[in-house]
Amino acid sequence: MKKWTFLLDVGVSLVLVSGVSRAQELGPPPLGNDADFVPVSPRSLKVVTVNPTDRAEVVQLYQTSYQASQGIMPGWTGNRSTCTAGTTSQAYADATILRVNYFRAMAGLPGDVILTNAWSLKAQDAALMMSAQGALSHSPATNWSCYTAGGAEAAGKSNLALGADAAAAIDLYMDDPGSGGNAAVGHRRWVLYPPTKVMGAGNIPASGGWAANDLWVIGGSGARPSQPAWVAWPPPGYIPWQIMPRSSGRWSFSYPGATFAGAAVFVQHAGTNLPVTLETQAQGYGDNTIVCVPHGVPTGAPGGDLSFSVTVSNVVVSGQARAFNYTVTVIDPDVPVLAIRLAPANSLAMSWPSTSTGYSLQQNSLARNSSGWTNVAVTPTVISNRYVVTVPIASAPRYYRLSKP
DSSP states (O other), X not given: OOOBOOEEOOSSOOOOOBSOOOOOEEOOOOOOOGGGOEEOOOOOOOOBOOOTTOHHHHHHHIIIIIGGGSSOOOXXXXXXXXXXXXXXXXXXHHHHHHHXXXXXXXXXXXXXXXXXXXXXXXXXXXXXXXXXXXXXXXXXOTTSTTOOXXXXXXXXXXXXXXXXOHHHHHHHHHHOOXXXXXXXXXXXXXXXXXXXXXXXXXXXXXTTSOOEEEEEOSSEEOOOOSSOSSEEESOSEEEEGGGSOTTTOOEXXXXXXXXXXXXXXXXXXXXXXXXXXXXXXXXOSSSOEEEEEETTOOOSOOSSOEEEEEEEEEEEETTEEEEEEEEEEEEOTTSOOOEEEEETTTEEEEEEETTSTXXXXXXXXXXXXXXXXXXXXXXXXEETTEEEEEEEOOSSOOEEEEEOO
């Protein structure tokens, strides 16, 4: 069986090699300057919003927005062998920009970016070039497979992915793994650039060859939103563990026009400072940014909510040194929260969302006794879209949890 490499946005041409297994690679993202940006008028569309400090809202958005942009049929009408870029289904394009707006909303930004056909048509040409060539470049040569001038234009203003397309490519841009120019997480910074209102997207699915994505990120700016003043990833508030930068481990903090030359980043968990490595700084990708890798952050599903206190100090803004503090709380959105309150007759009322099916209420006399959990013999009733049970208060300590078989 052949093994295939997966490449993501490399700034120079890479040759596709079969029979070789290696890790995903990332190269430098596209550079932009003030001359690239064309102001756009605001438009009316459905905006993705969330209160990141509300755990229930974060969970709901993950389930209704993030998961809704997966498993969409591409409906691609093109053909690599005839260099026909074709189109994908509208649902596939919508899923791509929905994933962009999901991440922007989670970062506290307006989730209101739209796709423009003028850019998406050229982005589709660029994605086909990357797929047919089996390589990535922001400046593809005219002898590339399926070369078009419009595709080359798009490639110079876009995040590029090979081995992933649509929503999966957006995930890769946000994680931003790989060596070289990706230490500055430029792909992520373009996705989260606050003034952006318009993008273009081209997608080539994996059937019959390489999947590829072109996300046109440079040029479609509107007015900068008044809030937030700065953008962090992972962001303040609650964040599902599935969308953490688990592959790269890179955390970022962006502030427009700030100087980070003497800045420091501290990350604390459970009262202990984690070792932090600062990445080499590079500007020119959206807002000025500092990037660090805190060591000791779990990459799998947490057993419970995990909070990390972040301090970014000595950030020079308008000539003044400033410090910024925020808390990131990593959660598992697939596990419902058990709400407990006192009830009459010396009892406890416990509830959880009725949309979370298949869970049993369990009790234990010791929180860390993994073999001591037993089901509570009660049958829940549904009240106002929640499962509700009432149990007597025990004379000895009791711990409760929700568990699936």
